[in-house]
Amino acid sequence: MQPQVDKIFQTMKAKGLRVTPQRLAVYADLLARSDHPTAEDISSHLNQDAPIASQATVYNSLQALRKVGLVQEVLLEEGVCRYDANLEEHHHFRCQSCGEIEDIAWDLIQPIDFKALRPALQVQNYQITVHGYCDRCHSK
Amino acid sequence: MQPQVDKIFQTMKAKGLRVTPQRLAVYADLLARSDHPTAEDISSHLNQDAPIASQATVYNSLQALRKVGLVQEVLLEEGVCRYDANLEEHHHFRCQSCGEIEDIAWDLIQPIDFKALRPALQVQNYQITVHGYCDRCHSK
């Protein structure tokens, strides 16, 4: 088991939530994937061989994980919510042709000091969303 | 009628789409609002006194306007799609407490040269989404 998975035990127990096999499976699946799956993606991937977690439980688990801060929502397209267990701050690129989503490392972009720009706002975090065409689609 | 509204005639006709009273009403409503209303917001606002456009027509009109580039989708929260007729590039701030959305002027933030950072990506546009607490919620 990857070291990162340990986090769920500390984090969830600290908030009084149980670490059930289903929640663990959802979290492990998210950690193991580099893409940003939807709830449906996770559900079908998880249950492809044997039933691990019902659809409702996947949704519930994602909410629980989100509540304790282990996963984040990612909103890049209309109509679907994607999830991400990569808690390092990062930005996103989305290909307008194939829909592929690519992370953009936080360090690549010079930090923006919103405190200086807009002192009235108490900024918690920010992300940059980049739209365009990926290498593969572009070269077609 | 505001000068901006004229745009719809040129733009839609150029693409072979008709400027119907409903589409005009939806567009004018969007131009007149500084917030970023949902389709439902627009529909109820438009029809509060007299029936102007059915719900389906509001959705269709928004798609038509989006297709010709007069309005943009704004994805800031899960489950709802917001719309914006402000075509000047800009960023968004969303208050995590009251949900209020505020524009952040494009010029406020130093442009990012993605071509230099990630030459493989053909970047069309990008926006920054800032989360935090607005002045009002923060001072509570």
Added chain:
DNA sequence: CTTTGTGCAAACGATTTGCAGGATG
């Protein structure tokens, strides 16, 4: 008279919820 758009209601897809039964502490 052919094309495009509207309105209604039904269909849809993603997500949530109510509730009975199970597992956990």
Added chain:
DNA sequence: CATCCTGCAAATCGTTTGCACAAAG
């Protein structure tokens, strides 16, 4: 044994679609 969680199915919410009629070119 009290609490929390799961699974199922039904419900909900935002959005889309099929179809008949109306309007525009």
